[in-house]
Amino acid sequence: MTDKKTALVTGSSSGIGLATAKVLASQGFQVMLHGLEDASAGEPIANAITQEYGVKTGYCSADISNPAEIEKLFEATVARFGGIDILVNNAGIQYTATTAEFPPEKWDQVLAINLTAPFQLTRLALPLMKQAGWGRVINIASVHGLVASANKSAYCAAKHGLVGFTKVVALEHAADGITANCICPGWTDTPILNHQFKVYAEQNQVSEEEAKRGLILTKSPYPELINPAEIGAMTAFLCSDVAKAINGAAMPVDGGWTAQ
Numbered sequence: 001m002t003d004k005k006t007a008l009v010t011g012s013s014s015g016i017g018l019a020t021a022k023v024l025a026s027q028g029f030q031v032m033l034h035g036l037e038d039a040s041a042g043e044p045i046a047n048a049i050t051q052e053y054g055v056k057t058g059y060c061s062a063d064i065s066n067p068a069e070i071e072k073l074f075e076a077t078v079a080r081f082g083g084i085d086i087l088v089n090n091a092g093i094q095y096t097a098t099t100a101e102f103p104p105e106k107w108d109q110v111l112a113i114n115l116t117a118p119f120q121l122t123r124l125a126l127p128l129m130k131q132a133g134w135g136r137v138i139n140i141a142s143v144h145g146l147v148a149s150a151n152k153s154a155y156c157a158a159k160h161g162l163v164g165f166t167k168v169v170a171l172e173h174a175a176d177g178i179t180a181n182c183i184c185p186g187w188t189d190t191p192i193l194n195h196q197f198k199v200y201a202e203q204n205q206v207s208e209e210e211a212k213r214g215l216i217l218t219k220s221p222y223p224e225l226i227n228p229a230e231i232g233a234m235t236a237f238l239c240s241d242v243a244k245a246i247n248g249a250a251m252p253v254d255g256g257w258t259a260q
């Protein structure tokens with residue numbers, strides 16, 4: 001599909017979002033990148049993608065825990081590309097603590113970034129997709145949208161909420177040429193895991209390399225970190241014409257974690 005469709009990928013300055021932006025660009029999609037970094041750090045990332053894949057890109061810095069910044073991101077995307085055909089709600093944060101010790105302000109922040117921001121952007125993008133008669137909403141949830149782990153109350157609540165929210169959008173727009181799906185990654189090789197590996201290494205008195213393998217195997221039968229590009233490839237597949245009947249799904253890409 002190379003008819004100049006535009007994807008907004010949130011949190012695409014790093015990790016899964018950046019890999020997804022590259023996979024989409026490699027297939028001819030125009031991409032609006034986004035992150036917390038200011039333009040001097042973000043624009044070179046977008047420019048490098050344009051150079052490598054020959055597609056139009058843009059970059060917008062916005063803190064999506066703030067509703068005004070979400071509107072700014074939406075408006076900047078429409079101003080640059082004239083619309084949004086694909087919305088990849090990817091930006092997310094993690095915070096771990098027992099429920100009894102979970103700081104309420106951290107709960108609010110995790111919910112704001114991982115759940116409320118996807119709602120806000122989807123709400124804004126849907127009328128454009130409906131008008132175009134085509135749209136893809138792809139929400140990067142997690143295995144924690146399907147199952148739980150101790151110490152991740154806010155994250156699990158947000159990701160389970162994202163799965164439920166996505167199903168509602170799917171039902172509301174099934175006849176409009178729009179699909180809405182979640183991808184549910186397992187352990188994926190990005191900076192979001194660094195803190196958990198560090199804590200595991202300290203608690204178990206092992207090297208960071210041993211901590212990676214050890215922590216992965218506490219949950220997953222697959223002993224490797226998943227390559228972020230493999231999550232990006234699933235997003236690209238969901239954007240393809242053969243995926244037009246996949247709607248309201250929560251697709252694990254988790255090395256078998258949730259098969260147990």
Ligand SMILES: NC(=O)c1ccc[n+]([C@@H]2O[C@H](COP(=O)([O-])OP(=O)(O)OC[C@H]3O[C@@H](n4cnc5c(N)ncnc54)[C@H](O)[C@@H]3O)[C@@H](O)[C@H]2O)c1
Binds near residue numbers: 065190191
């Ligand atoms: N890495 C994993 O193992 C894994 C597993 C399952 C789900 N996920 C999900 O994948 C998504 C991407 O995470 P990642 O692993 O690539 O992590 P990452 O830390 O590499 O990337 C997170 C991105 O979100 C952005 N971001 C964070 N807070 C923001 C804010 N307030 N405003 C705007 N942008 C903000 C960052 O700038 C960054 O671009 C997240 O939703 C995460 O929950 C990751």
